Amino acid sequence: MMTKQDQPKAVTAAMLVVGDEILSGRTKDKNIGTVADFCADLSIDLCEARIVADEIDEIVAAINALRAKYDYVFTSGGIGPTHDDITADAVAKAFGVELNVDQRAIDAMQARFVDYEMTEGRLRMARIPEGGELIDNPVSGAPGIQIENVFVMAGVPKILQAMLESIAPTLKTGVPQYSVFVNSQVGEGVLSAPLAALQSSYQTVKIGSYPQLGSKDYMTQIVMRSSDEKILEQVRHEAQAIVDDLFEKAKKGQGPTI
Amino acid sequence: MMTKQDQPKAVTAAMLVVGDEILSGRTKDKNIGTVADFCADLSIDLCEARIVADEIDEIVAAINALRAKYDYVFTSGGIGPTHDDITADAVAKAFGVELNVDQRAIDAMQARFVDYEMTEGRLRMARIPEGGELIDNPVSGAPGIQIENVFVMAGVPKILQAMLESIAPTLKTGVPQYSVFVNSQVGEGVLSAPLAALQSSYQTVKIGSYPQLGSKDYMTQIVMRSSDEKILEQVRHEAQAIVDDLFEKAKKGQGPTI
Structure with a gap:
């Protein structure tokens, strides 16, 4: 007889898209569909998705609401080198930890391209919240971030896809539907x-x-x-x-x- | 000199998509992009979008969070005739009002098609939360619902588009961007x-x-x-x-x- 302990449990997730360009209509989001398919393949229940603007307090509030409620939170967008990329800042604030340039991230970026100069913008991309792990980015080097149950990934669809492939083997899978x-x-x-x-x-x-x-x-x-x-x-x-x-x-x- | 009172004010909005089929990956959402373009045309600031599952308490929580925070809330999905269409129920619950079959809705549906029999499902579509107004649906007759600052519309893209056109003249517009x-x-x-x-x-x-x-x-x-x-x-x-x-x-x- 199957006891309650043996029964596979549902694994839940939420998706958070960070991006003014989606809300302004300039760019049509494809990442929610990508993450929905990704979750379906792993029998993870995608329960909710949100799109918020590039406003730090909005991102912090969404991350904290979602990470408390679901097993996993996947984010896309806002991790590039420019001033409007503030997702890492928001994640550090949400977790109440420091955000510093991380040598592991510099190594990952320099391993991807020859003579990769660490400009101000690239150093920005190398900032990892304390306690965070890197998510491999085979496309353009600059890593994503995993901190506890939150996976911070790129908004560029091709890079997001590659990062999802990087994290897939590390995730719990749920009950096949x-x-x-x-x-x-x-x-x-x-x-x-x-x-x-x-x-x-x-x-x-x-x-x-x-x-x-x-x-x-x-x-x-x-x-x-x-x-x-x-x-x-x-x-x-x-x-x-x-x-x-x-x-x-x-x-x-x-x-x-x- | 322009005084503070004369200055045009920002008008804010949020979008709520109700639909298991989006979160499961089966259907790729296009309605957020449509509403983003619609808001941009009217100089309304679309500040946030959410997708939730067909779960009444999730819909209620999202409606209440968003209607308190933004000038307008636009919803799509869950207003058809079948048992899985529960957005009207959720809206009534969110506002704490009754949900009853409304003669105005029956009239609108019967005006659209000849010999339109009011089946059980269609009567379901004619339920309007107390205090709600109808949103015209020139495509398939069954109306959307406006209650206070919440606009409840269809998930079928062509019907959503028609309903948006119906409500556009009634909305405040913001500062042109x-x-x-x-x-x-x-x-x-x-x-x-x-x-x-x-x-x-x-x-x-x-x-x-x-x-x-x-x-x-x-x-x-x-x-x-x-x-x-x-x-x-x-x-x-x-x-x-x-x-x-x-x-x-x-x-x-x-x-x-x-």
Whole structure:
């Protein structure tokens, strides 16, 4: 028998994007989607994401709120060499620790490029909050920072991706979640009642319904997620039967399609 | 002379996306970018964005945190007809008001389509928190909700866009922000010191620096934002001079390019 101790536990995470350029509309964020996929691959539950401006107190407040609530916090943005890169400062402030130039970071940066002069800006990138560990950056050398459960990474998508690959082996993974879907030729207006009943019958399965406006192939996608593949298959089967039945009725003129 | 009272005030906003499908990675969010552009057009300062799961207490907490802090809160997602659409419930709970089927909402839905039967799901979409006003939905009829400073809108991008157009004329607009940029052939490593000095000289201009990894045309884009076009032009001029000078030196072998 499986005891409670043996059961795999959920691992939770939040994402924090630091960046005026996202909030001003100038840049469209892709990093939340990247981290969402990354978490899904590791069976880590991404529970929340936030985007805040380049304002130190806002970043500090978000980091402290999120690190207290979730197993992991992943941040992107604000760790470059210029004056507007203040995420490391905010992390040091959030943890109440010093932020000093770290020889390990200088070594990592100089190992990446020949004749890499440590300009004022690069020394800025070499500042690591006390107690922090480096996150490897094979793209441009300047490291990310791990401090306790917070992973501070770059905003440039290619560098973020590389840093995520660096940290992946060090993370706890959660309970694998499986996902199946049924595409429906009838819309949510008629689906809602039978789907609500289906959800009530299967409390351990999360059933989501997504209208597909403008799709020629189907009107609604029903997505079912669970850690139990057997039950999931059963629910998929029942959802398919609901959809088929409603569509048959609609074709015979015995019921609405939307 | 312009007195303090005459000065236009900043108008602030936050965006809240409700949706498991974004956090699971299944759907990539586009609505934050849409709302960011919308706010920029109206000179509204989008200060923060959050994505939360389809969990009522999480939605309530986010709505209450954001509506207390910003002039406007825009939400997307969770107002469809199915059991997983719980944003209206969360809004009612956040405001401590009743949530009942509203005849105005039924009228709006039935005005949009002929023979529109009010199924259980559609009645769900017609529930409006007490004190709420309808937001017009010319796409699919089912209205959004405005209650005090919170605007509850659809997650389907096309419907969200239409709802934003519906509310735009009702919103206060803020101080117009102008933005200019300079593309730099030298990288942030050498730019950081002179840019920091430039920022110190112009406190009312926000200077951001964005590395363009993989671009053939330039290495860094310097973006400057301000409500004062004259000062902005001056700063742009100085930034261009910094960039030109560093690039000239680099070409002559007298300085680094990155």
